[in-house]
Each structure stands twice: as structure tokens, then as C-alpha cells.
Amino acid sequence: MSEALSAPLAGRGAPAVPHPGPPMIGMAGVTKTFKRRDGGTHLALDTIDLDVAPGEFVSILGPSGCGKSTLLYIVGGFVAPSGGKVTVSGDPVTGPGPDRGPVFQEFALFPWKTVLGNVAYGLREGGLSRRDAEARAGELIERVGLKGYERFYPQALSGGMKQRVAIARTLAYGPKILLMDEPFGALDAHTRIKLQNQLLELWERDRKTVLFVTHAVDEAVFLSDRVAVMSRQPGRIKEVVAIDLPRPRHRDELLLDRRYQRHVIDLERMIEDPPDLAS
Amino acid sequence: MRAVAGSLHGLVGLAPIAGLVLAWQVLLTAGWVPSALLPSPGAVLARTVASLGDPAFLGHLASTLYRLAAGFAIALAIVFALGLAGATSRIADAALRPVIRVLAPIPKIALYPALILSLGFDDAPKIILVAADALFPILLATYGGAGAVEQKLLWSARAAGTSRAGTILKVVLPATLPSILTGSRIALVVACIVVFLAEMITSTDGLGYLLVRSGRAFQTVDMFVPLLAISAVGLALDGALAAARRVLLRGFPEEE
Amino acid sequence: MSRAASRTGAALRPGLPPFLACLALLLAWQIAARFLAVGGVPDALSTFRELPAIIGDREALGEIAASLRRMGAGFGLALLFSVPLGLLMGRSRLVSALVNPLLMVGYPVPKAALMPLIMLWLGVGDAAKILVIVLGVSLPIIYHSRQGARAVEEKLLWSAAAMGMSGPARLARIVLPAALPEILVGCRTGIVLALITMITSEMIARQTGAGNILFNALDMAQYETVYAMILVVSALGIALDVLFERLRSGLTGWAEPIPSPAIAPA
Incomplete structure (x- = not known):
């Protein structure tokens, strides 16, 4: 953890799709079945194979109910897979850990802690003294643009501010991987764009590995190096699309870029459900 | 404004x-x-004010408050122990829930004669009765609150490096605190009521006893004084709890 | 189809753990009484042997039945005015501001403690006992009705008003059904309270009823009878709670089951 804290990975080269050594995240044959109420089983995830290289930004794009969040929870170690294997830097995942930091759509801030207390939480758990933790937390709060709100409780903040606190809380303990579960799904369109830009800025600085779950095509194209498109029932990876857009990316330039438009149109077609056959 | x-x-x-x-x-x-049946409000008020300077009355008030506090403290200690057991062990949780479900609707006051039989006529049966009656509202609220802790709060803490056992203290307890306090508020009222009734049924001191004694002597004015006193005690304690709540739960949305 | 199936399944399974819990508690009692031998505590078996004497005694049975009748009357009367008052409080800030402080002052007063006063006014008959029960159960019913009415979605009422429904009609036809789950939670608390108020007032008045039998047995040092009566009263409490829970889930199957604590102040 301290390694990531003290030595930000800023300035590392372009995302390495072919990468020697073990992938940062390896998913091999991951399946997840749920018991249904009538006693049958429901196949939520069907043999998912996906590798994510260090420093890569990969989105999982799919319609609601395709199991994309479940896949993220499995990588996080919150939910156990029914079959298959998940590795982080080659080591099998057995539970949650500070090497993988989650950011949830619901923010999941501790309501009994102030902004400062929330951001300092993971640092205190990592053994830092209160003073050091709060100093470091203060820096991160400033970095996400919330200086002056340290003593506020989450309930007094807007949705966008809450999510920035949640991102700061996760960044604070220096995870190698960010696991983002539709983080901007609960925000209004304007705030959403602002936070997407801010996330890219933060990411450009230290190039953490990001696994990003979303159902918004434009968001996935704007942010990602690669987009894994999932289909529903059972949840499968239909296709993995490399987004060959230069970085750093700027929204206004991208919107006029032919390649961006092409990706958006292609992906939109891909996630459209095929005409109902069986259901 | x-x-x-x-x-x-x-x-x-x-x-x-x-x-x-x-x-x-x-x-x-x-x-x-x-x-003779209904004294005037002025007479009741005057007698109440006069009682506040009467050491004998204050002694009765102190007995009642002592039983109230002791019973409530015992109830809280039991809630803490059972809550911890239920939170750490699935087996304990599965065993405790139906037992609580069965015991909760039993009118505890019916146990009072049995408590007197075993413990005599002193403070002990009254304190235990207060504890038994205060226990269940807090316990049920605590269980409800602990069961409703948002999964993703737990996940966030686990990802930040908190151990599974650590989340009980660092996430489940603070997240359940609003429910515990709500339950305590109900329990406090229950405790006021029960201690008074127990003192009415068998006692030689306390506010409840004062009411019975005055009733036997047909001193209707004096019958109102302990009733006003217990109402004031209940309101004051409720106000204190509400104040504590505001301090403890600054981050949570206001309850009405 | 599947909903109905899952409901019967749910009705069967949750009954088992509480039943086992009852058995475990009785067993624990039996063992504790046998081996700890606390003064004045008979064991479970000899207490059960005492039960036929109470249930078979016509006089005792009649008194318990009379107690229950008063309890039913008090509960019914309380329901008649508490629900409309609570709903009104939930929908009108003024009514709420008017009535709330009165209720707050009355809340910590033990209603059964008014028994000696009320007996002075109304005599020792049924009227005094029923009035005490009415007072005892009305507060939680008012409180929960208010909470239920308050939570009714504003837009539901707007739609009704747009359709031309008058104020009182909206209260009866929109607010009442929408608040029903919460009202029934209040009723569940109220019914346990009614039982408690009934017993306590009988303990204080010492004329007739279940509470009186309990204390007469105590006076005559018939320990088994004391414990048998406690068993009877406990069984009544549990039975009323279970019955009411059945009724509630039947009436409000459309709503999420609110985990309703049967909180029971005396």
C-alpha cells in the first residue's frame, strides 16, 4: 500500500495490452449460479474469460441484469464465484483486500463519519496514526476538489460530492486496482460528465488498473482502453472492443471525432438485445 | 424563521x-x-410544588429513579451481549431469534408474582421486571437495524482492510446505533410505566406506592402528584435521550 | 401461482423455530428448577399438572373469559377513535401540533395506574376496566396510524384530488388503505398492550379476572397455581400475537412485511 502511496505511477507508458508476466486481473472460466425461488438454478455468469493488464482501463458494458456488477463483486472478493478462477497479479482472490478498491453506485459512505473521517478510514486501518491519516486524507480531498468540506457529514453533500468523497476514500489507501460499479449511474447528466472528466484526470496521474462497470455506451468509449460487451441470460462476454483513441482525451474533441462516433454506434448495436427467441 | x-x-x-x-x-x-372525587387543578399544582421541597417525597422519587436506572442498565448490558453473540455467530443468531420472538409478546408483568416469590419484596424483583420489559423493545430494534445494515458499507470497510470481526465494531455497531436509540426511547417509556406499576402492586416506597397509599386514604389531591411526577420523569428522560441522539447521530438524517 | 405456493411455504416454515424455542425454554425451565432449586420455583412438569385445575375450573375460566371480553371491548373502542385521529394527525400539521403534546405528556403515565382514580369515578364495574384498556392501547395505534398516513405518497393524493375526490373521501379511500400496514403494526403492539393493561388493572383492582387469580394464588402461597397462571397468560400473549400476525399478512399481502416488534409497555 505504502508503495503505491509514496510512488505514484504517473508517467508510465501507454496502456500495455500485450503484457509480459501475469495480468493485473485474470478471470478464467468464471461462472456464477444463483438458486431460484422455485428450486431451480439461474446461470448469472457463464464462463467469463477476461484479462486486464496493469494500468489498463477496461469497461464492462451490458444491459441491466447481465451480471456485470456480480462479476465486479467477484473480482472484489465480496462474492464467491461458483466456478472458475480470479487472480490479481497471479495470486488467487480469496476475499476483499486493500489492493482492490471499490467505488459503488450507492456511494456507501459511512454516515457517522465526516468527509475527513471517511477518507481517512482506510489509512487508519492500514496502521497510520490519526495525524498522518488525516493529513493524507486532506490532500486527497483537495485533489477531488472538496477542500473546505472536510468536517461535513455525507448527508449534507450532493450526489456528485458524495461520489467524489467515495473515490477519495478508495484512492486514499492506494489500491492497485479500482473496481467501479456504475459509479456515476445515480448522478444527473451534468454532474456525470464533470466526474467522468475528473476521473480521467486522476487516472492520467497514476494510471491505476481500472475495471469499470456501466450500461452507458458513451461513458465506456470515453473512458476505456478496451470495452467488454456482455449479453444477458446467461451473462456472457460477447465481444471485447479496443478503443483506439488517443490520450489524454478531451470530451469536446472526442465528440467530433469520427472514430469515437463509430465506436459508439457499433457498441450501441452490439448491446441491443437480439429479437426475443426463447424468453 | x-x-x-x-x-x-x-x-x-x-x-x-x-x-x-x-x-x-x-x-x-x-x-x-x-x-372529594376530583380536586381542583390549582390544589394539585400547589401540592406538587410543595412535594418538591418535601424530603420524604424526594426519597420516594429517588427509589423509583434508582430502580429505573438499574433495570435499564441491565437491559442494555443484555442487549449488548446478545447483539454481539448474534452478530458474531450464525448459530447463536439462529437460536436467539425464535426465542426472542416467543418471549417478546409475553406480558412480563405477569411474571411479577413469580419474581416476588423468588426474590422477595425488595428492589430486586422490580429491577428485574423493568429490565425484562425494557429489554425487548431495544433488542427487537437492534436486531432490525443490524439486519438492515447496507451490504456495501461492509464491503467498503472490508476492501479498506478491516477484518470480518472488525466490521462488527466499526460498521455494524455505528450503523445500528440509530435503531438502538429508537428502541431505547420506547424502552424508556415502558420502563417508567412498569416501575410505577410494580411499586403500586407491592411496595413500601416509590412513586407508585405513594399513589396507592393516597388512594387508600382517599386523598385524591395526593394521588395526582405521583402521576404528574412520573410523567415529568418520562418526559425529562426522553428529552435527555433525544439530546444524546442529536450529538451521537450528527451524520444521520434527523428523525422527526 | 408461485406466489401462493411460496406463501404457504413461508407460513409453515417460520412456525417451526418458535415452536422449538418454546420447547427449549420449557426444557431449560425444567432442568433449572430441578437442579438449581431456587426457592418457590416449581418445575415445568408440576406446573403443567396444575393447568387442568385452572382450565377445568368453571369459575376461573369464566373470569378469564370476562377479562378477555373487556379487553376486546376496550381494544375495539380504542380502534374506533384512534385510527381516524392518527390518520388526521398524519395529514394535517395543525391537528398534529394540537394533539401531539397532550399525547407526549400522557405517554409515560402508566394507564393502569389511573385505575384507583377511575374506580373512584366510575365504580368497580366493567366501565372502569374497559376505560383503562382504551387509554392503554390508543397511544400506539394513534402513533402508528400517524406514521402510516404521513408516509402516504403526496402524488397519490394529488391524483385522487384531480379525479374530484373530496378531503374526507381521500382520507378514507386513499390514506386508510395506504396506511393499513403501518396501522396494523400499531394494532399488534396495541393488542399485547391490551392484555398487559387488563392484567395489571386486575392486579391493582383485585376484584376479578386473570390478574386477580394470579395474586390470590400468590397470597395463598399456591406456587404451582401462580406459575400455571403465568403460563396461561403467556400463552394468551403469544397466541394473540400469532393470530394477529396471520390476520395482518392476510390483509396486507400486497405490502412488504414490516418487521413489527411486538413492543409491550404496560
């Missing part, structure tokens, strides 16, 4: 109480009710 509107609302609320007192007075002045 808000404070003004709030105090205005408070004043509106005084009207029915004032009306009630007025109607009470009218009943007497018109001679519809003999003052």
Missing part, C-alpha cells in the same frame, strides 16, 4: 392541555363533580 415557526407550533400544542385544565376547573366550579 424555523425556530419561530417551531415555537409557534409548540404554543398551539399547549392549547388542548390548557383547555383540558380549564374544563376540569369548570366541572368543579359548576359543582357537577364533588371536589
